[in-house]
Amino acid sequence: MTRFVAPSADEHDEKPAESPAAAGTATRPTGRPLRDAAWLIGGLSLLVTVLFLVVNLAYNQWHFIPPIDDAYIHLQYARQIGTGHFLQYNTGDPISTGASSLLYVLILGGAYALGLPGEAFLPFAMLFGALCMALTAALTYRLGTRLAGRQVGIWAGLLVALSGPLAWGATSGMEIAFVALLLVALLLVFTAERATNRFLWTPLVAVVAALTRTEALLFAGVLGLAMIWHVIAHARGTRAAWPRVIGRIAWIGLPVYAAAGLYAFYWAVTGSTEQNGVLAKSLLHMPAVYPLEVADKVLSNFRTFLTAFSGLSTQDYVFPGALLLAVIGVIGLFRRSPQWRGLALAAGIGVVLVLASVSTLEFADVHHMRYVQPLMPILLLFAVVGIHTAAQLFTGGARRSVLAGGVVLALLFTVSQLPAWSLRQAQQAAGIRDQQVSIAHWIKGHLPRGANVAVNDVGAITYLSDRYVVDLIGLATTGFATPNLHGAGSLYEELRYLPEDRRPDYFAIFDAWGVHGLGDAGLFGRELITFELKSPTFSHTTLGGMSACQAARTCTKVTIYQADWNALGSGDQPLLSADGQIRDRLNVADLRDEERHDYQVVPAHQGFQPLTHVKTVTGPDGGDVVDSGRHVVGGETFTFHDLIPGRAVTITGRVDATEPLGAEPTGSRAVQVSVNGEVAGVWNFDADPRGWVESTFAIPAELVTDSTLTVELGPLQDFLGPYPDYQSYAYWVSQ
Template sequence: MTRGPTISDPDLEPDPTRPAARADHPHGERVQPHWRRLVGDRALVGVGALALLAALAFLAVDAAHNQGRFVPPLDDVYIHLQYARQIGLGEFLRYQAGAPRTTGASSLLYVLLLGAASVVLPAGLLLYAAVAFGVVCFVVTVVLVALLGRELGSRNVGTVAGVLTALCGPLLWGATSGMEVALVALLVAALLLAFVREQPVGHFVVTPVVAVPLVITRPEGLVLVVAVLAGAVVTLVRRRRRPPIGVLNCSVGKNALLLVLPLLVALAQFGLYRLLTGSAENTGVEAKSILSLPLGSPLEVVDRVTTTARTALELVGGVTTTLVVGPGVVVLAAIGLAAVASRRPAVAGVLVLGLAGVLFAVSTLQTALWHDGRYLQPFLPVVVLLSVLGVRAIGRAAADRRTGRVLTTGLVAVLAAFAVVSTPTWALRQGEQAAGIRESAVSVAQWLKGNTPPDAIVAVNDVGATAYFSDRRIVDLVGLVTPGFARAALDGPGAMYEQLAHLPPAQRPTYFSIFEDNGLVSVGELPKARILGDEPLTSFQLKSPVRDDAPFGGICQTAGGCPLISVWRADWSHVGSGDLPDDPVPGRIVDRVNVGDPSDEAAHGYGVDRALVGIVPKSEIRNQDVAGRVVVDSGRHVVGGEHFTLRGLTPGRPVTLTARVDAREPVEDRNTGAGVVAVGVDGRGVGDWAFATEVPGLPAGAEHSWAQSSFTIPASAVTAPEITVSLGPRQPFLAPYPDYRSFSYWVAQ
C-alpha cells in the first residue's frame, strides 16, 4: 500500500501552481493561465476558505459583544479613519480642517487607500470597508504563506503552514481590527515569496515592485525590505562571477538600479514628511520611542530595548505562553531556519537579518507589546512557516521514515491543537476589548458632540474616536496629531502644562476629556495645574468586563488600567500666576529660569546633574495658595544638582538668586541635608545655600508645595553679562545627596 505525502517527504508530484515549461507541452497545447491553476488548487482554496471562515467568526464575536455592530478593539483605528476622511476631502495629512499637517497615522499607504475609498463611500461605511479590506488581505496572506511553504519545503508544508496561519489568533485579531496589520502581512508574505522565486535565477523584477508599497506601509516593513535588498545584491554580486543563465542574460547593473527603487520611495516619503510637517520623523515613533525618553545613559536605552526584545521573543517563541503560536516555537523555527540555510543560504540570511531587524526596531518602542503585539503580528506567518519547516526537518532526521512520519504528525497535531484552543480566546478578547472601546472612547465622543458647542476645543489623551465622532477641534496631549506635544508628554505633566500654556489663547482647549494614566503620559497630574474645573461635567465609569492583558500588554480602557473617563471644562485663569516670586525680592528682576518648561530650560542651558544614573528627572506640576491667590508652576525632582546660565547681568554687581523650591526632607523627622547645596559660578565655589522649608505665615508642618529663599552671588563672581550657576552636593560623589524639587529661579540686581 502506498502512503500519501507528509511534510517530511519531498514533493511527489509537480506543483500545479508553478508555470509550466514549454517542454511540458510538446504538441503546442495552450498553457493554463496561472490564476486558473491557483483557483483550481484544492489545497489553496481550502486554506483560503478556512482563513475567511476564521475571520468572519472573529467579526461575529465582536458584533455579539456590541449589540450586533462591529466596533474596533482599539481607538487607533479611528485615527486612520480620520486621516482617510480628511484625505477624501482634499486635506492630505491634516487631521482636521485647518490643522497643521501631521504624521500621526503609522501607515501612509493604508490611509491613502482608505482615503481613496472615502471618496466613493458614505462616511458610515468607511470602517466596514477597512475591515473588509483587512479580511481580504488576510485570506490572500494565508494563500501566499502556503505558496511560500511549497517553495521552501513541499506541498504539504505549504498546506500545514497555511492552516496554522489561518488559525493564528493574534494575527486574526489584527487582521479584523481595522488596522493595517493584514495589509502588512500580505506584503511581507508576497515580498518573501517573490525573493525566494527570483533568487535562484538572480533576476529581480517582482521583488522590488512588491517592496515599494511595503516601505510606505510600516516602518518595520522598511527593515525587512532592506534585508531582502541586501540578499538580492549579494546574489547579483555572486552571479557576476558566473555566466548568466539562458534567457535571463540581462544586465546586472540594470537589475541593481531596479533594486534601488524601494529605497528611493522610502527617502521620498521622509522628504515629503519633512517638506509638509517640518520633520521627517513619524510623530507616532517620536511619541512612543524609547530613544525619545530622557534616560540619560546609552546603556539604559540598550537595557530597555534588549529587555523588550527578549520579552517579545519569549512570547512569540512560545517560551512563556502558548497563546501566540504554540509551545517551543522558537526552537522549531530555529531548526527550520537551519534547514533552509542548508539548501538556500541566501534566503536563510535574509530571514535572519529581516526578523532580527524587525524585532529590534519594534523593541525601540515603549508600546512594542501593546495592542496585543500589533507591530509583530504581520510577521507571525513567517514564524509559523519556519516552525513547520522545523517540524519537517525533525521528521527527516529520524532513523526511519515511519518514525519520521510519527514525529511530524505528532508535532503538527500539537501546534494545531494549541491553535484551535487559543483562537477562540483571541476572538473573545477582541469582542470584550471592542465593548470597552465602545463604552469609553466612542461613548465619550458622542457625549461631546451632543453637549458641547460646535466651536469647542477638546484636549484628549486618546485622539481617535473623539475627533472622528464628535466633530470638535482636538488638542492631542500625546502629540500624535498636535505638533509640539510628543516630547512634552514624554517629559512629564509639567512640560505638558507649559506646552498648553504656550498655546495662543484662542487655540487652548475649552474642555478636557481624559483618563488618568495610560502608561505613556501622566495626564492624571494635570488637575494640579488647576486648569480643570472644580468638578467634572460628566464621568464614564466603564462597566464592560475587564479582559486580562496576557500575553501582551493590553489596552488601558479594556484591561482595567483606566476605568474612569471624565470631561472637564477648562480653566485658564491661573496661567502665568507663577511668573513672579511669591514674596518681593531686592533689586530689579532681570532674568528667570522656569524649570519644567523645556523651551525656557533650553534657552538657559538648564540641566539636572544626576547623582545616580537611572533617576529620571521628569517634570512635575504643583500649585499653592499664596496670599489668597492660586499660584501654579512646573518643576523637576532633582537628586544631585542642576546648572543653568543667567543672562542680562551687569558685571561687577552682586546678584540675588531667588528660588522657589520644595526642600522638605524626603523622610519625615530626619536630617539628611537634602535641602542644602553648594553654589558654584563658572566653575568656582561661592558658598552653600540652605533652601527654606517653611512658608512664612503658615504653621510649621502645614502642607504646602514650595518655599521661597534667596542667595547672594558676590559681585566678584559676576564677571560678564552671562554666568553659569551650578547647584550640587557639598560632598561630591558620596551620599547623602541634595534631594529637592525646583520650580523657578529669579535673578535680581
C-alpha cells in the same frame, strides 16, 4: 491524509539560466489541486475572521467597534485625506505624523474619496483587514510550497488561517494584516525572481512595504542585501557587464530611496524625521537616556517576544516550541536548499532586527504585540519547515509520522485558542465602546459645536464627536509627544504656547494616567460627567497587560472637565521683591525655555528620570499661583543671559525642598553653588509642606565677567550623600 513528498534533489539545484516563469513552477506542482488549496486556505482564513467579527458584533449590540482605539486614528487621518486635508488630524492643523502607516491611511482615504459612506468606513477597514489576512494565508501556502513542497505549504497556510492573534489583528481596523500580506508577498516575489537573479518586481513590492511600516522597511532592507549578494554572485559567474550590474543594484535600492524621501518630507513639514508615535513611545526619547538602562529594557522586551513566540508563556500566541522549530527551519532550508540560502538568512536576520527595533518602545508588547504580529506568517511557515527538517532525520513511515504528528499537534493547539482570542477581541471592543465611543457621542451631543477638547487617548473622540481635539500624548498633535514624556509640568507649559483659540475648553482624561496631574494646575474646573467601565472582565486566559487598558482594567474611569485657565501665568513673576531689575528668567519644565538656558539636571544616580509636575499654591494675596517644576536628585546647571558684567547678581529661586518631610534635617536641602566653574558658596533651601518657597542667593560682582552666567547647583560633597533632593520651579536673575 495526503502523503508528504519531499522536494527532489533537482528542485534544490541552482538553475541560473531559468526564466522567471520556469522558476515559479520548478518547486510547485501544477494543475487544479494547487489552485483549490490556495482558495480553500484563503477561504478558511476569511471564514475565521468573519466569525471574529460576528462575535464582536454580538458583544456590542450589532455595532462595529474595534478592539483598540488606535483604529480610529487611522480612520480620522483617512477621512481627512479623503476630504482634501492631507495628514491634518484636525482641519486647519499643521501636518502631523500620528498615522503609524502612511500607505494604509492613503488606501483608506482613497476609499473615502470614492464615496464610501461614513457609517461603512470602519466595517470597510475591518473587512479589508480580513481580506488581507485571507490573501496572506493563501500566499503563505504558495511560498511554503515553493520553498519546501506542497505539504509544507498546506500546513503553513492552515496555521496562518487559524491563528487567533492574526485573526485578532486582521479585524482590529489596523494595518496589521496588510503589513503581513506585504512581507509574505515580498518573499514570494523574491523566490520567483531568484532563478535569474534579475530582481525587477521585488524592489517595487519592497517600496510598498517600506511606505507602510518602518518594521517592514527593516525587513525589506535585509532582503535587499540578499538580492545584491545574488546579483553580484551571478555577475561573477556569468561575467556580466558591471555597468549593468550596478544598475541592477541601484534598482534594488528603491525602498531605501522611498523611505529617505518619506523621512525628508516628515522633516520638512514637522521638523523631525521621526513619526510622532516614535517620539511618544521610544525609550530613546525619555527625559534622560541611560544606555545601560535602555539596553536592559530593550532586552527585557526582546525576551518577552521570544517567550511569546516560543509558546512558553500564558499568552497562547503560538503552539509550544514554534520559535525553536522556526530556527531549525531556517537552518534546514539554508543547508538543504542552496538556492534559498539568501532568503533563509535574510528572513532570519530580518525577523531579529524587527524584534530588536520594536523592543526600543516603552510599551513594546501592548495590544497583544501588534507591532510584531505581521511577522507571524513567516514564523509559522519556518516552524513548519522546521518540523519538515526534523522529519528528514527519519526514514520511511517514521518520517511521515513525525511530520504529520508535529503539524497536527500544532494545529490542534492553534485551533483550541481561537475561541479565547475571539472572546477577548469582543471584550476589548466592549471596553472601547464603554469609554471612547460613549464619550465621543456624549461630547457630540452635549458640548458646543466649536468646542476644543483635550484628550489623553486620541481616536474615537475625534472621529465620532466632530470636535477639535488636542492630543496631549502627542500622536496627532505635533509638539506634545516630548512634553508628555517629561510629565505634566512640561505638558502644562506646552499648552500655554497654544493660540488662545486652540486651547482646550474641556478635558476628557483617564483618572489613572499621569496626564491627570494637569489637574494640580487648576486646569480641571467643573466636572461634567464620569464614564466608568462596565464592560465584561477580560478573558482570564491571557495576561491583561498585553491588551488595551480598558480590558486590562488599568484605566476604568474617564472624567470630562470644563477647562479653567484663570490662573494661567500667575507664576511668571517671583513672589519676593526682586533686588534690582530682573534680567532673565529660567522657567523650569518649559522645554523651550530650558533649551534657551542650556538647562540640564545632573543626577546623582544613573537611571533617575527628572520628571516634571505642576503645582498650585496660595499666594500672599490669597489667590492661586500655578507653576511647573522638575524633580531634581543631585543638581542642575543652567545659563543666564543679558547680564551687565562687573555688577553683582541676585538669583531668586522658587524651590520645594520638603522631600522627604519638611521637618526632618536630612541635609538634602543644601546645594553648593558654582558660577562659571568657581565655587560661590552654599545655598540652603527653605522647606514648607504647603508648597514651594522662594529664597535668594547673592553672587559677587567679581564673578560676573560676561553677559552670560553659567550656574551649577550640586551636592556639598562628591559621590557621597546626602544628595540634594528637591523640586525646582523657576530661577530669576536680577541686578
